[in-house]
Amino acid sequence: MSKISTPDGDARRKLLKGVAAASAGLAAAVAGGAVADAKSAASENASKLTADRVTTKDGTSLYFKDWGSGPAVVFSHGYPLSSDAWEDQMFFLIQNGYRVIAHDRRGFGRSSQPAKGYDYDTFADDLAQLVNALDLREATFVGHSMGGGEVARFVARHGQSRVAKVAFVSSVTPFLLKTATNPTGAPKAVFDGFRAAVQANRSQWNLDVTMPYYSFNRPGVHVSEGLRQNYWRQGQATGMLAAYHALGAFSETDFRDDLRKITVPALIVHGSDDQIVPLEISAKLTARLLPQAKLVVYDGGSHGLLHVDKDRLNTDLLAFLRS
Template sequence: MATISTPNGASRRNLLKGVAAAGVGLAAVSVNAADAKTPTPANTGKPTEDRLTMKDGTSLYYKDWGSGPAVVFSHGYPLSSDAWEDQMFFLLQNGYRVIAHDRRGLGRSSQPAKGYDYDTFADDLAQLVNALDLRQATFVGHSMGGGEVARYVARHGQSRVAKVAFVSAVTPFLLKTPTNPAGAPKELFDSFRAAVRADRSQWNLDVTTPYYSFNRPGAKVSEGLRQNYWRQGQATGFLAAYHALGAFSETDFRGDLKQITVPALVVHGSDDQIVPLEISAKLTAKLIPQAKLVVYEGGSHGLLHVDKDRLNADLLAFLRG
């Protein structure tokens, strides 16, 4: 497992190997081209073809493909619904209706000045699920999106939920506290925020090394895959890129997970250098009564792409089971 040297020199198993030390310069705030071209719909609360207006006026972009049992995807940081394209296409071909949205401030959704917290993320998801009238849906969250799924259940219940799946998720709690001594120190996440402010473009590129375990001998990661991560990260608004770091690192999902009573699949890579297995998936699975933990030996944080065939098969088996 990867180690990171904390500011006091102690060597720990933590997140984002070496990323905190990335070279920095002054970054320009990215512009979301989709927002510049797409007018904001009237605040009716009803879905349009690919956008839904939230209660505070934020325009949420989403994809809704196919028919059949619904599968709802929540993406990771700092990406968009595009991160799920391999799973969405595969399940679409296998008779499922697949839905994914760009979280507020990320991807093609609009970039409000506030609302970058998990209560708001979960409420946005609930508004989308209700507007599409999804029932008996399976909710799948990757990385930061795993916290969104957990908080959705905690705030909105399971009346529309058949199953849940957590893939390389940030749950149950990443921050080191007296009740969570195995977590990462706040100084580590502060250094990530500093990197966002200094040179976000370079930081988004540097992160791809630990994200895909690109530094592991024999790792096969294409330059196109790394550039696709960078593309999605740069499309995310500056405020979301900055504030979401605090949201996913400082939010405690332990109580949320205990409220999940439906069947759950927890998938994680043993070589996850972003969210180490021992402080995430293993604990997540223990907090959910009907959870099944599946560990991909040597798997990175980027299971959606590097191990897409195996993940697709595991998700399909879980949906059909």
């Protein structure tokens, strides 16, 4: 039988070093693969940003506008509109040194229309993903009507680390629905009627609602047909699911606890003739829940302050931003 040769001491040490190096290399490769997999998974779960769209973690594509430079002002639109509703304020503020951002809420405007997610927790999380993707800091958040609830819920769920100030214009806060703890709210039957109108003939309802929206049915009030048609255009661009389910979201969501978490300066603007969200059940109650609130009431003002009273609103927003 032939003799099996064995390596001498130096050869044995070289062999062991080689095995150790190979093992280390294998471990590094495995670890590197795990890190790569983790990064890949994180990337898949993160928001994806392009020039005018952010894709949320659940795959919803949100359209947004980002104009100008300077301190950031983030706008949340009302029902059933889109970021276009803010164009007068955005155009004014970029001329005064501000960066303005507004998005179309999921299901609204040019954003995609998923089958679910038409609740304020999701709306607030969508907004947070946009804010984080753009890395906005010390921003002022402004919400109109339904958008006021979005601002309140955003702060409640995501804190004030990126928030300098907030503003509520004709906002649905603090709580629209009549309940045992909110006796001044509107009965659920009112909002059930809105949902029935959406199902029956959404196109006509979107046109009819412009009358009370702009207080067009008051003697002496004149609103252009173009303004009514612009509201209708935006409303029709919103998807059916959003149009239907958002009615329940803004009417049945209680924002009282959300507002109590807001400690930054707040501006509240409301019209005394708001026929969509009456002053007495909204702005005045909202102001009581905010420690640094300034309430401004436009005498005879409608729900559509963004357009009918745009010059005054622009001036008030600018003064608030500079204060």
